[in-house]
Amino acid sequence: MDELLKILKQNALESPENIAKMLNLKVGEVKARIAEYEKKGVIRGYQAILNEDQLDLGRVTAVIEVKITPEREGGFNKISSRIARFSEVQSIYLMSGAYDLLLFVAGKDLREVASFVSEKLATIEGVISTSTHFMLKTYKHHGILMETEHEDERLKVSP
Amino acid sequence: MKTSGSKSPREWVAGHVRDIPRSGIRDFFDIVSTMKDIISLGIGEPDFDTPWHVRESTVFSLERGATHYTSNLGLLELRKAVARYVNRFFKASYDPETEILVTVGVSEALDLALRALINPGDEVMYHEPCYVSYRADIIFAHGTPVVVETRAEDDFRLTREMLEKKVTPKTKLLLLNFPNNPTGATLPRKDVEEIAEFAKKHDLLVITDEIYAELTYDGEHVSIASIPGMKERTIFLHGFSKAWAMTGFRLGYACAPAELTEAMMKVHQYTMLCAPTMSQKAAIEALTNPEFDVTQMREEYHKRRNFLDRSFREMGLPCSKPRGAFYAFPNIGGMGLTSKEFALKLLDEEKVAAVPGNAFGDCGEGFLRCAYATSMDNIKEAMARMERFVKRLRK
Ligand SMILES: Cc1ncc(COP(=O)(O)O)c(C=O)c1O
Numbered sequence: 016m017d018e019l020l021k022i023l024k025q026n027a028l029e030s031p032e033n034i035a036k037m038l039n040l041k042v043g044e045v046k047a048r049i050a051e052y053e054k055k056g057v058i059r060g061y062q063a064i065l066n067e068d069q070l071d072l073g074r075v076t077a078v079i080e081v082k083i084t085p086e087r088e089g090g091f092n093k094i095s096s097r098i099a100r101f102s103e104v105q106s107i108y109l110m111s112g113a114y115d116l117l118l119f120v121a122g123k124d125l126r127e128v129a130s131f132v133s134e135k136l137a138t139i140e141g142v143i144s145t146s147t148h149f150m151l152k153t154y155k156h157h158g159i160l161m162e163t164e165h166e167d168e169r170l171k172v173s174p
Numbered sequence: 175m176k177t178s179g180s181k182s183p184r185e186w187v188a189g190h191v192r193d194i195p196r197s198g199i200r201d202f203f204d205i206v207s208t209m210k211d212i213i214s215l216g217i218g219e220p221d222f223d224t225p226w227h228v229r230e231s232t233v234f235s236l237e238r239g240a241t242h243y244t245s246n247l248g249l250l251e252l253r254k255a256v257a258r259y260v261n262r263f264f265k266a267s268y269d270p271e272t273e274i275l276v277t278v279g280v281s282e283a284l285d286l287a288l289r290a291l292i293n294p295g296d297e298v299m300y301h302e303p304c305y306v307s308y309r310a311d312i313i314f315a316h317g318t319p320v321v322v323e324t325r326a327e328d329d330f331r332l333t334r335e336m337l338e339k340k341v342t343p344k345t346k347l348l349l350l351n352f353p354n355n356p357t358g359a360t361l362p363r364k365d366v367e368e369i370a371e372f373a374k375k376h377d378l379l380v381i382t383d384e385i386y387a388e389l390t391y392d393g394e395h396v397s398i399a400s401i402p403g404m405k406e407r408t409i410f411l412h413g414f415s416k417a418w419a420m421t422g423f424r425l426g427y428a429c430a431p432a433e434l435t436e437a438m439m440k441v442h443q444y445t446m447l448c449a450p451t452m453s454q455k456a457a458i459e460a461l462t463n464p465e466f467d468v469t470q471m472r473e474e475y476h477k478r479r480n481f482l483d484r485s486f487r488e489m490g491l492p493c494s495k496p497r498g499a500f501y502a503f504p505n506i507g508g509m510g511l512t513s514k515e516f517a518l519k520l521l522d523e524e525k526v527a528a529v530p531g532n533a534f535g536d537c538g539e540g541f542l543r544c545a546y547a548t549s550m551d552n553i554k555e556a557m558a559r560m561e562r563f564v565k566r567l568r569k
Contacts, residue, residue, distance in 0.1 A: 018473070018477070021473070022477070033481070033554060035484075036480060036481040036484040036485065037477035037478070037480050037481045037550075038477065038480060039480045039483075039484065167221065169217050169219060169221070170203065170207075170217065171203065171206045171207055171212065171214045171216060171217065171527060172199060172202055172203040172206050172207075172214065172216035172217065172527060172529060173199070173203075173216070173217050173218045173219055174197070174199050174218050174305065174306045174307070174355075
């Protein structure tokens with residue numbers, strides 16, 4: 016992957032000036048390349064990574080395995096993008112193995128998620144079955160540990 | 175009670191040990207360790223934690239009871255892994271049965287090599303600025319240290335001419351360290367080949383400390399052990415402290431022709447017995463997928479290197495390009511302060527710690543060692559503070 020993208024993936028707030036220093040580029044070049052990635056749609060957005068457990072949002076997240084029948088035209092894509100458009104659906108992936116789609120669905124409470132599954136998801140033509148699991152706690156999200164790491168224990172000066 | 179004629183505690187200490195001055199690093203450490211909330215560019219070890227799979231497998235090996243002595247040379251499985259790795263990465267081939275000795279860090283390996291090879295009075299050439307232990311280790315082994323000074327103008331490279339000026343009939347050994355602590359200098363192939371020619375011409379042994387080899391950012395790393403005709407006269411030292419972030423495991427190794435390995439093993443056997451067993455287990459794991467761990471860390475150091483390099487240029491501090499290890503060695507000589515004064519004032523006024531260059535040899539005076547084994551956030555902040563500091567000094 017382009018080093019520039021790696022840096023932004025680690026810290027989307029990194030300034031073009033700093034990135035230029037890290038990659039030994041001109042600031043203008045960094046800005047132009049970021050703009051280009053945004054235009055091409057490689058960069059889809061910038062988000063903060065929250066430890067939601069700390070916020071007491073009273074929300075639940077469910078992981079839902081979905082089996083579907085592929086359509087004659089468009090295979091899995093058509094039905095997947097239909098499901099993806101529901102605002103409840105945070106993420107959706109096509110999977111290999113025992114089921115076809117993996118969804119991350121957020122809702123106010125169990126009931127809300129349950130009714131999304133039974134009323135909206137299960138009723139879509141082509142959905143064969145669903146299996147819902149509720150998430151209990153997040154330990155690591157997008158490569159970031161949710162527990163605070165220990166302090167630097169190294170000697171302050173060493174040879 | 176002290177009777178007349180009995181020795182004072184100082185006199186009890188062996189002369190050659192007494193005469194070695196206290197390390198400049200320790201003086202500086204004592205000052206820094208009393209201070210709070212400083213950003214330290216003074217740390218000569220990785221900020222990364224040891225890769226998790228290595229730590230995990232160490233715990234597993236303890237659970238399985240790997241808590242006994244190993245053979246003096248070290249676990250054969252580890253020596254085999256080392257042989258494969260050294261062959262692949264350094265292009266030097268060693269027999270794991272007879273030519274590899276597992277040690278307690280490069281520190282022990284260096285000590286063994288010097289003690290096993292030096293007769294009292296033999297001259298050992300080494301280049302400064304350098305790692306703080308070299309001079310003392312040579313003296314502990316009753317050798318005579320001969321300094322070759324490298325210079326900022328040459329990007330701290332070591333050349334054949336410099337060596338030719340210092341070689342005498344008593345010279346037995348040449349000690350090399352590239353990528354270099356504290357300068358970050360590396361050696362291009364041409365220099366390595368010329369130094370090899372030099373060693374052959376004068377029939378010298380070479381000890382090469384290549385502990386930072388994987389952390390090379392510009393160009394290839396060339397080991398002198400890989401130059402044809404050099405293996406016979408080279409003791410190659412390497413370890414897991416730097417590239418694998420395993421300093422506390424205390425594990426390294428020496429590779430050398432069988433008879434030299436045997437000699438080092440003799441000293442090792444009677445003084446150390448063997449390197450820690452759990453660390454040897456950890457090292458086996460570290461070598462099962464070395465590229466993955468090392469590449470990630472190298473990429474991160476590389477960005478920090480670039481950041482420092484550009485920052486020093488922007489604040490007008492000349493700094494020869496640090497091409498390896500995790501140190502930059504800017505020239506602060508133009509600021510009207512000695513290295514020590516500069517470092518103390520920087521610490522006092524901006525709470526940034528960096529080691530005065532003269533801690534690494536007299537010719538390091540006028541320089542400052544800035545280690546970038548610390549987070550990018552720390553580096554950004556440290557550079558902002560240094561820039562402010564340098565501006566004030568210039569007023
Ligand atoms: C050049 C050099 N050699 C050797 C060492 C010591 O390595 P080890 O931890 O393997 O004893 C260091 C540590 O700072 C070093 O910089």
